[in-house]
Amino acid sequence: MRLIVIFVLIFFVAAGVVVGALNAGLVDYDFAFARVSMPKGAALLAALVLGWLLGGLTAWLGVSLRHRRRLKAGKKQARA
Template sequence: MRLIVIFVLVFFVAAGVVVGALNADLVSYDFAFARLQLPKGAALLAALVLGWLLGGLTAWLGTSLRQRRLQRQRRKEAGRTTAGA
């Protein structure tokens, strides 16, 4: 299984290098506070990484908040059973 994951990873890294090399011309990005000129490949990679990080953070927060809510409910139920006994 690890070998398959390594092959898939190497494939996507190679594809990223090819896409970056084929899209080497500069693109200008104008934000309200800064202006950047990046190669298209680097901009695509930055957008991919930013989306991956934000998606991971969102998923982590969702599961973390759900776990906290479940722990609170379990504590309440445990308190009811010990107080009721």
């Protein structure tokens, strides 16, 4: 099983290197307060990581808040 995970990881790293090499052109981003110029591959990777982090944070907060509500409701039932 561990060998399969290593092969899948190597495949995705190689695919990322190829995508980054094929998209070496620069992309300009103009935020109202700053201007950033970065390669297309780096911009794609940054967007992917940012989306992954925000999605994980959203999922974690949803589960955490639901868990707190259940604990609070359980405490109320225990007192009654």
